[in-house]
Amino acid sequence: LKIQKKALETDVSALTKDRADRVSEINHLDNTINEYKQNLTDLKEAFQTNKQGYDEFINSIKEFMLQYAMFEGFIAMLQTSPAEKKSIRELASYILMLGEKIWDFYDQPDRLRYLFVTTVLGDYLKCYRCNKCGLKFIANKEPKSYVRNFSCPSCGLSWDLHADDSFLEAMLGFSSKSTDANNTEKQEN
Structure with a gap:
């Protein structure tokens, strides 16, 4: 009986240690899951922030594309004008020169x-x-x-x-x- 009792105590001790190891492993997995959840929350927030920035960027591109198309039309009109003999490079230089000056409508x-x-x-x-x-x-x-x-x-x-x-x-x-x-x-x- 003593031998059986000792064997049972050894088994109980091994099971207790195994249970403690499993609880520790479960706690570690819970902590890892919580870290992943926090990382996922942080990534979702970062995604929303980046998405808002991206949407603003796309909207500004659309706005500037329209302005650029208007500017291209303006340049094409200048280039194809029967009265204008200057090249586009000369016109661009002239426009840049005007941009450096203070522009007042006299x-x-x-x-x-x-x-x-x-x-x-x-x-x-x-x-x-x-x-x-x-x-x-x-x-x-x-x-x-x-x-x-x-x-x-x-x-x-x-x-x-x-x-x-x-x-x-x-x-x-x-x-x-x-x-x-x-x-x-x-x-x-």
């Missing part, structure tokens, strides 16, 4: 817009009106071209077309005749 915005349009288009757009049907249209004939080659897109007549810059003047904000008078007046002073 003139009226309408007049500046007129100067820009006439410089870029170089009197390239010609506006016409059909006296028969009243249609107004724009043609991109070279300056000093004659109307005789045009026919009204609406009624087809070609003999009753007359120059009518009212559309262009509306786009520019005022009459080109008043600007020409202002230029003459400034040159005389």
Whole structure:
């Protein structure tokens, strides 16, 4: 019996030690799981922060892409202008030079817009009106071209077309005749 008791005590001791090892292992696994849960929470927070930053970045890219597309259109308009003989490099240098200076509008915005349009288009757009049907249209004939080659897109007549810059003047904000008078007046002073 003593031998059995001793064997049982040894078994109980081994089982107790094994149980303690298992409890320690379970506690270690619980701690590891808690660490992983905390890491997962931290990663989710970091992901949300980065996602917000990414979304803001994408939105700013979209905004700047539209601005860049507008700028590309502006440069293309300058490059293809019949009045402008400078290369894009010269224009870019000129724009950079303007950026270094303090920019003040010493003139009226309408007049500046007129100067820009006439410089870029170089009197390239010609506006016409059909006296028969009243249609107004724009043609991109070279300056000093004659109307005789045009026919009204609406009624087809070609003999009753007359120059009518009212559309262009509306786009520019005022009459080109008043600007020409202002230029003459400034040159005389």
